[in-house]
Amino acid sequence: MMNNLVIRSVVRGLLVNGSRGGRYISTATAATTAGVLKPTEVLTEFRSRNGASVGVLYWRRMMSTSAETAVAEKETTEKSVGKQGEKEVASLKTSDGSVISSYWGISRPKILREDGTEWPWNCFMPWETYRANTSIDLSKHHVPKTFLDKVAYRTVKLLRLPTDIFFQRRYGCRAMMLETVAAVPGMVAGMLLHLRSLRRFQQSGGWIKALLEEAENERMHLMTMVELVQPRWYERFLVLAVQGVFFNAYFVLYLLSPKLAHRITGYLEEEAIHSYTEFLKDIKNGQIENVPAPAIAIDYWRLPNDATLEDVITVIRADEAHHRDVNHFASDIHYQGKELREAPAPLGYH
Numbered sequence: 001m002m003n004n005l006v007i008r009s010v011v012r013g014l015l016v017n018g019s020r021g022g023r024y025i026s027t028a029t030a031a032t033t034a035g036v037l038k039p040t041e042v043l044t045e046f047r048s049r050n051g052a053s054v055g056v057l058y059w060r061r062m063m064s065t066s067a068e069t070a071v072a073e074k075e076t077t078e079k080s081v082g083k084q085g086e087k088e089v090a091s092l093k094t095s096d097g098s099v100i101s102s103y104w105g106i107s108r109p110k111i112l113r114e115d116g117t118e119w120p121w122n123c124f125m126p127w128e129t130y131r132a133n134t135s136i137d138l139s140k141h142h143v144p145k146t147f148l149d150k151v152a153y154r155t156v157k158l159l160r161l162p163t164d165i166f167f168q169r170r171y172g173c174r175a176m177m178l179e180t181v182a183a184v185p186g187m188v189a190g191m192l193l194h195l196r197s198l199r200r201f202q203q204s205g206g207w208i209k210a211l212l213e214e215a216e217n218e219r220m221h222l223m224t225m226v227e228l229v230q231p232r233w234y235e236r237f238l239v240l241a242v243q244g245v246f247f248n249a250y251f252v253l254y255l256l257s258p259k260l261a262h263r264i265t266g267y268l269e270e271e272a273i274h275s276y277t278e279f280l281k282d283i284k285n286g287q288i289e290n291v292p293a294p295a296i297a298i299d300y301w302r303l304p305n306d307a308t309l310e311d312v313i314t315v316i317r318a319d320e321a322h323h324r325d326v327n328h329f330a331s332d333i334h335y336q337g338k339e340l341r342e343a344p345a346p347l348g349y350h
Contacts, residue, residue, distance in 0.1 A: 121299060124220070130301070130350050132315035132318040132350055134318045136318055136322060140325070149263055152263040156267040169287075171279035172228055172279075175229075175276070175316075176226065177235070181268070182218045182268060182320075182323075184247050185214075185262075185264075185265040186213075188247065190207075190211035190215065192251075192255065193207055203341060204340070214326060221316050223296060224296055224312060227294035227297075258334050259331045259334030259335055262328070262331035265323075265327040269320050269321070269324035273324065279313050292309075294312070318350075322350055
């Protein structure tokens with residue numbers, strides 16, 4: 001009877017009072033079953049109207065025990081993963097305290113030389129090394145015939161004058177300066193061909209890679225010369241100025257006339273062959289000490305362990321002869337009214 005009376009009172013309150021506000025208190029049943037929703041929670045609201053209290057019941061579904069457990073397990077897992085990550089990073093600290101993160105999964109595999117010792121260089125890998133073809137014809141010369149050829153030839157001869165005056169027979173410093181300039185054309189040409197390939201949706205015929213290989217090879221010449229000759233402060237400043245001017249000038253020139261740009265580079269390489277030949281003469285005459293070859297040169301050109309400066313200059317000169325051929329060949333392609341991609345690129349031509 002009492003229960004029926006309460007229910008009637010609740011229903012009457014709902015019909016009479018609707019959903020107008022008031023304050024409420026909650027009472028909930030205590031029975032639970034594992035893995036099943038808890039019994040709904042009963043909210044009893046006592047509304048006051050005309051001095052009389054009327055009760056209203058609200059029913060609210062509670063969260064299940066299994067859901068609460070899942071949330072708790074997720075939070076625990078996230079915390080453990082975070083702690084594990086911190087341990088991994090901490091374990092990769094070097095002796096000086098710096099941290100090398102392995103989060104991205106980037107790591108260098110252990111690379112060994114043929115004798116079993118660890119490969120010491122990050123700037124090039126064993127499969128990028130080679131033995132230079134020193135039997136190449138060093139006397140080849142492109143005779144300037146057209147107007148542009150003569151412009152290219154005279155331009156290079158004009159650029160040689162300040163170099164001869166400034167460096168004279170200091171061929172170590174001269175070679176260092178020469179390589180900072182010689183590494184620019186391949187990079188500029190490769191970059192512009194790359195952009196053209198993207199714009200026109202066309203293959204490059206391998207020329208992008210060939211020209212970038214040339215630029216990288218010239219850079220390795222510079223890295224070798226720096227091991228032999230420590231540049232002075234004013235020489236570093238000169239390199240900065242010359243590179244800034246030459247890069248922008250060659251960039252504009254290649255946009256206007258690729259055939260002229262490649263012809264100039266071909267003549268620059270001819271001058272490089274001449275400079276290294278004079279370098280070798282001074283070594284053989286004893287005017288320059290024939291010191292042991294730097295380790296980077298021995299590994300890059302696969303030279304014998306007892307290689308000397310003379311061996312290094314010999315292989316560098318051979319490289320310059322190959323670059324001479326590549327650039328004169330590229331210029332000839334343009335003179336024939338064709339694009340570089342129409343002729344096979346001399347990939348791996350050392």
